[in-house]
Amino acid sequence: MEEAGPLPSSESVAHGEEGEDDGTLPCTEDVICKTEQITKNIQELLRAAQETKHESFLPCSEKICVAVKEMAALFPKRPSSDTVRGSLYLLTSSASRLHGECQKAAEHNPCPSDIQLVTQQVIQCAYDIAKAAKQLVTVTTKENNN
Numbered sequence: 001m002e003e004a005g006p007l008p009s010s011e012s013v014a015h016g017e018e019g020e021d022d023g024t025l026p027c028t029e030d031v032i033c034k035t036e037q038i039t040k041n042i043q044e045l046l047r048a049a050q051e052t053k054h055e056s057f058l059p060c061s062e063k064i065c066v067a068v069k070e071m072a073a074l075f076p077k078r079p080s081s082d083t084v085r086g087s088l089y090l091l092t093s094s095a096s097r098l099h100g101e102c103q104k105a106a107e108h109n110p111c112p113s114d115i116q117l118v119t120q121q122v123i124q125c126a127y128d129i130a131k132a133a134k135q136l137v138t139v140t141t142k143e144n145n146n
Contacts, residue, residue, distance in 0.1 A: 028140045087136045095129055101125060
């Protein structure tokens with residue numbers, strides 16, 4: 001898997017006309033389910049970081065990227081809400097960054113200070129992914145209850 005910028009939100013289903021914003025949001029339960037999957041994978045990654053198992057970073061990041069793609073696919077291609085757009089961008093771009101950082105940890109044997117920096121970056125990306133997922137849960141809960 002190459003680092004290619006933010007992951008696309010949903011490739012297969014085009015909602016409405018191309019270029020048209022879509023205000024429909026997925027059901028809250030689906031978003032919560034995907035968020036739990038992302039959270040579980042992040043916890044696994046953070047455990048690997050605590051135990052300095054850097055060889056586990058890449059497989060963990062791949063699981064997170066899959067869960068992020070699945071979550072992003074729940075949402076329309078062009079959400080009308082700025083909040084949803086911003087959260088999806090943070091979610092997918094952070095997942096791409098995470099994967100790139102984890103590849104750095106896996107590709108060569110970095111010196112301890114380099115691996116420490118990579119680990120800090122990995123933790124920051126994981127935090128951003130969790131933050132974006134939480135924002136998406138909050139916005140879908142709020143919108144679906146109106």
